[in-house]
Amino acid sequence: MSLAQTYHDQVASGILHADPAQERVMPEFDRIADGLAQPAKKGFFRKAPDPIKGLYLWGGVGRGKSMLMDMFVAHLQVPVRRVHFHAFMQEIHAAMHDARQQGVDDAITPVADAVIADVRCLAFDEMQITDITDAMIVGRLFEKLFAAGIVVVTTSNRVPDDLYKDGLNRDLFVPFIEMIKERMVVHELVSPKDYRQDRIAGSPTYFTPINAQARRQIDDVWTDFTHGQGAPLMLRVKGRDVVIPAFHNGVARASFYDLCGKPLGAADYLALAETVKVLVLEDIPSLGRSNFNEAKRFVTLIDALYEAQIRLICSAAASPEMLYLEGEGTFEFERTASRLREMQAEDWAKK
Numbered sequence: 001m002s003l004a005q006t007y008h009d010q011v012a013s014g015i016l017h018a019d020p021a022q023e024r025v026m027p028e029f030d031r032i033a034d035g036l037a038q039p040a041k042k043g044f045f046r047k048a049p050d051p052i053k054g055l056y057l058w059g060g061v062g063r064g065k066s067m068l069m070d071m072f073v074a075h076l077q078v079p080v081r082r083v084h085f086h087a088f089m090q091e092i093h094a095a096m097h098d099a100r101q102q103g104v105d106d107a108i109t110p111v112a113d114a115v116i117a118d119v120r121c122l123a124f125d126e127m128q129i130t131d132i133t134d135a136m137i138v139g140r141l142f143e144k145l146f147a148a149g150i151v152v153v154t155t156s157n158r159v160p161d162d163l164y165k166d167g168l169n170r171d172l173f174v175p176f177i178e179m180i181k182e183r184m185v186v187h188e189l190v191s192p193k194d195y196r197q198d199r200i201a202g203s204p205t206y207f208t209p210i211n212a213q214a215r216r217q218i219d220d221v222w223t224d225f226t227h228g229q230g231a232p233l234m235l236r237v238k239g240r241d242v243v244i245p246a247f248h249n250g251v252a253r254a255s256f257y258d259l260c261g262k263p264l265g266a267a268d269y270l271a272l273a274e275t276v277k278v279l280v281l282e283d284i285p286s287l288g289r290s291n292f293n294e295a296k297r298f299v300t301l302i303d304a305l306y307e308a309q310i311r312l313i314c315s316a317a318a319s320p321e322m323l324y325l326e327g328e329g330t331f332e333f334e335r336t337a338s339r340l341r342e343m344q345a346e347d348w349a350k351k
Contacts, residue, residue, distance in 0.1 A: 003029045003075045021191035022064050028055050028185055029072045032151060036078045036120055054152040056127075056180055058159055059189030065155035066125055066249040068189075072153065073123050080121040084247065085154065086275060088124060089134050090234045092141065108137065112144035124154035126250060129164040129173070130274055131236055136169075139176035146183050160186060206344050207315040210283055214315040221313055222280055225251045237271045250277035256284045260297040269301045273308035284316035289327035296329070299336045306339045 004026035010016040035052035057065050073082045092111055099107035115122070122145070129135050145152065156163075160180045164173045180186070203221075207214040222230070226248040233247035242264065246253040252272070259269075259281070272279070287295040305312055316323060320340035324333040 002026075003033060003072060006071065006075065019064065019191055021059075021189050022068060025055075025057060025068065025187055025189060028057075028187055029068070029075075029153075032121075032153065033072070033075055036076060036151060051146070051149060051183070052151045054154070054184040056154055056156065056160060056184045056186045057189055058156040058186070059191065060157065063189045063191040065189055069123055069125060069153065069155055076121060078120040079118065080123060081119045082123040082125070084233065085124040085127045086235060087231075087233060088122075089131075089138070090236060090241075092137065093133070093236065096137075108140050108144070112141055112148075116145065116148040116150055119150065121151045121153065124152065126275070127154040127156040127163070128158060128274065129167070130271060132168050133236070135164050135167055135173045135176075139173065139179065142176065142179060146179070152184060154184075159188070205311075205313045206320070206340070208318055210285075210315050210317055215282075218280060218282055218313070218315050222246075222251075222253055225249070225278065225280075233275070235268070235271045235275060237268050240268075242268050242271065244272065244276075247276070251280065252276040252278070253280040253282070255282045256294070256298070259301055260294045264297060266300050266304065269304035270308075272301075273304045273310050276310060278311045278313065279305060281312060281314040284314055284323065286317045287324040287333070292327060292329065295324060295333070299329075299333065302336050302339055302343075306343065312340075312343050 004023070007016065007023065007026055011018045032052060032055060057068070059065060069082065073080055095111040095114065096107035099110050104110060129138065142152070158165075160177050163177060164170055167173065204217070207217050222228075230246035230248040230251075230253065233244040233252065235242040235244065243258075244252045244254055245258055252275075259272075284298070285291065285294075287298065302312075320337040323337065323340075324330055
């Protein structure tokens with residue numbers, strides 16, 4: 001059965017809503033699946049098959065890219081790995097470090113060989129390049145993957161030409177963008193529907209006070225977004241690792257302590273805002289003199305999320321206006337309280 005037929009069956013059964021934009025990309029997924037299903041030709045005089053072009057699926061948040069990727073991966077009958085792009089690059093960095101520790105001069109070669117030995121298809125969620133180190137590595141790595149016949153399918157919120165936009169030494173990264181265009185079909189998912197926003201339309205996004213009921217509600221939100229899935233996400237920021245406890249399909253979950261109780265700063269929060277589309281933040285306490293440093297970090301976090309128009313769902317000790325009532329910084333916090341209130345509006349992320 002083709003993936004297109006699976007999609008139509010799920011629409012007919014009410015599991016999915018029909019979306020012409022999603023239907024239009026189905027032939028690309030089926031093209032790749034059919035190509036991967038063909039047996040590899042072997043022997044001296046057999047012409048090597050033409051390489052299978054991958055797919056670069058890009059578009060706005062909440063349009064169903066990750067859902068389509070999940071469906072595609074479940075449909076394949078060959079070794080495939082589905083992984084968030086940030087997590088994959090962290091693995092590559094760690095493996096290259098190990099190779100160098102063993103005296104290997106060109107660490108990318110054994111690392112690429114290990115990936116090639118395990119899969120025929122790599123399925124990435126949320127390809128984006130924000131780190132200079134990633135930008136310098138990714139071109140050579142993908143060149144080896146493509147040369148070995150590995151098929152790459154990825155989602156992204158950006159057209160390839162906007163990857164690593166305005167980044168340091170970006171001219172060195174441009175050949176990788178051209179490689180993407182040559183070895184992958186670039187397809188924009190143009191859907192008017194934002195399914196991620198629809199999920200919480202009309203539902204509360206700010207739970208107070210912090211009690212058993214609030215925790216159950218946060219759990220319900222997380223389950224609705226991720227079906228209970230999720231794994232830690234590591235962000236590399238200026239040579240440091242910032243760990244987000246749970247992440248799945250653009251939705252992150254962390255506690256106030258995870259993000260504001262540790263010595264993080266604006267760069268860390270900007271990296272988070274560039275990576276996630278929804279943040280579920282738990283247990284925001286009352287703020288004041290006793291936790292002044294944490295409060296300052298919280299203000300910086302909210303500023304980063306606000307400017308990036310990230311959907312925030314949280315549990316807190318009090319309403320935004322009542323969170324910070326005493327101590328230095330109460331006046332400055334008024335803007336944060338106003339932003340927290342504005343971010344609860346249904347049309348927040350559509351502005």
